Amino acid sequence: MSQVQIRLTRTPDVNEVLTFLRSKYQLLSEADIIKLALSEKYKKEKEEIEEGRKLKEVYKHLMKEGKKIGNRLMREKGLDPKKVTEQEFYDIFLDDHKHGA
Numbered sequence: 001m002s003q004v005q006i007r008l009t010r011t012p013d014v015n016e017v018l019t020f021l022r023s024k025y026q027l028l029s030e031a032d033i034i035k036l037a038l039s040e041k042y043k044k045e046k047e048e049i050e051e052g053r054k055l056k057e058v059y060k061h062l063m064k065e066g067k068k069i070g071n072r073l074m075r076e077k078g079l080d081p082k083k084v085t086e087q088e089f090y091d092i093f094l095d096d097h098k099h100g101a
Contacts, residue, residue: 018034070089073093074092077092
């Protein structure tokens with residue numbers, strides 16, 4: 001595989017970052033520092049994507065379980081879950097909650 005060169009314009013911001021990283025990684029060249037920084041950035045972004053995917057799975061699971069519990073509560077009150085609107089469900093639940101307090 002051939003190596004690809006990337007040109008980097010040395011702005012004050014880039015110099016500041018390189019100076020900081022050079023102090024941390026004194027044995028590495030600037031090119032190796034840049035490769036390391038890009039690798040770390042990639043790893044962090046992949047972890048964030050995976051974390052977001054896991055959160056979505058947990059959310060879907062909780063919504064599914066919440067619906068099951070809501071349906072059970074409505075059946076216990078003699079209501080048909082297919083005919084009760086979400087607002088009616090909340091009104092019933094909040095009304096029960098107020099009376100139970």
